[in-house]
Amino acid sequence: MDGSSSAPPALARGSGQRLLVAVGDRDTAELLTSTLESAGYRTGAAASGAEVARRLGEHRFDMIVVDTELPGLDGLAQGPLRPAYRPPVLLLADCASLARLVPELGAGERDCVTKPFRIAEVLARVEVLLRDAGPGGRRGRTLDHADLSLDDGTCRARRGDRVLDLTPAEYRLLRHLLANAEKVLSKEQISRCVWGEFRGDNAIEQLVSRLRRKVDRGGPALIHTRRGFGYWLGEPAAPG
Numbered sequence: 001m002d003g004s005s006s007a008p009p010a011l012a013r014g015s016g017q018r019l020l021v022a023v024g025d026r027d028t029a030e031l032l033t034s035t036l037e038s039a040g041y042r043t044g045a046a047a048s049g050a051e052v053a054r055r056l057g058e059h060r061f062d063m064i065v066v067d068t069e070l071p072g073l074d075g076l077a078q079g080p081l082r083p084a085y086r087p088p089v090l091l092l093a094d095c096a097s098l099a100r101l102v103p104e105l106g107a108g109e110r111d112c113v114t115k116p117f118r119i120a121e122v123l124a125r126v127e128v129l130l131r132d133a134g135p136g137g138r139r140g141r142t143l144d145h146a147d148l149s150l151d152d153g154t155c156r157a158r159r160g161d162r163v164l165d166l167t168p169a170e171y172r173l174l175r176h177l178l179a180n181a182e183k184v185l186s187k188e189q190i191s192r193c194v195w196g197e198f199r200g201d202n203a204i205e206q207l208v209s210r211l212r213r214k215v216d217r218g219g220p221a222l223i224h225t226r227r228g229f230g231y232w233l234g235e236p237a238a239p240g
Contacts, residue, residue, distance in 0.1 A: 015040060017130055020055055022046040022066040022073075023092070032065060035119050036126070049073040061087050063130060065122070068093040088129045092117055110155060112168035124196025143178040146235055148215065148222055150178055159215055169194050170211045177223065177233035186230040204231075 019041050023029040026047075033043040044059065046052040049072030052064070066073070068091055089110040111125050132152065143150045150157040150171075157164040157174055166174065176185065176193045187204045191197070194207065208231055212223045224232050 016042055017062040018042045018044065018059060019126070020044045020046060020052065020061040020064045020066075020087075022052045022064055022070050024048070024067060024070050028067070031119075032122070035123070036065075039123055041126075047071075063088045063090065063126065065090045065092065065126070067091075088132075090122070090125055090129055092122075111172070114168065118195075118197070121196040124192070128193075143175065145178055145181045145233060146222060147219070148178070148233075150175055159217075159219060162218070164214050166211070166214065169207055170214070173207055173211055174215065177231070180233075182232065182234040184226045184230050184232045190231065 019036055021029055021032045021036070021043055022045075023032060024047050029045055029047070033045055036043050044055050044061065046055050047070075049070060052066070052070070052073075055061070064087055066089060091110065091112040092115055093112050094115050111129055113121055113125055142152070147160045148158070152175070155171065157166055157171065164174075172194045173190060176190060188198050190208075191199050191204055195203075208223065208225075212221075215223055220235065222233055222235065224234070224236065226232060
């Protein structure tokens with residue numbers, strides 16, 4: 001708690017979209033399905049890779065929430081278990097970078113929440129993924145500025161010829177900065193986009209610092225601080 005008297009924002013709500021919760025641990029699966037249903041989504045459950053394939057064959061889901069440690073997940077990449085379509089995927093993972101994100105579910109829109117996860121963050125990432133994958137969304141969209149580019153279809157970012165090895169939080173921060181290039185974003189705006197909630201204790205400063213070291217290494221700085229206001233991405237004006 002930060003002592004603020006203002007009420008926290010309401011959690012994102014769905015409008016009946018169908019989500020498949022693919023989690024092996026029963027307690028975690030029940031927590032996720034009950035929370036998602038309370039937030040306005042319809043859910044189905046699967047406890048193995050084979051069950052994921054079966055459920056995808058029975059119904060068309062708008063998204064899959066999947067634990068990367070789900071038994072039999074690797075079987076989805078082969079033969080009859082391979083899904084005929086590729087809904088967006090929210091991964092629950094003990095992952096350090098996007099390079100580990102499960103390839104078996106295809107190259108569609110995806111995001112990652114690290115475990116142990118916070119329900120508010122899961123709900124926020126579900127909302128963003130569904131919005132980006134829907135009509136007029138950003139599925140497959142490429143964002144770029146100067147020699148910096150980000151491909152939402154493959155979850156890859158590059159600075160010139162250099163591939164950037166980003167964590168999920170760094171990737172979301174860079175995407176938010178690129179989508180709002182030349183605009184100053186407050187710490188609260190960035191925090192709610194990256195984590196679905198406001199985090200203090202220098203969390204944003206540390207995240208921006210890590211991303212800046214990766215993006216600006218060996219090239220002109222593109223990520224800047226506007227002291228007292230926030231951060232922005234762009235090329236600074238040449239001195240007059």
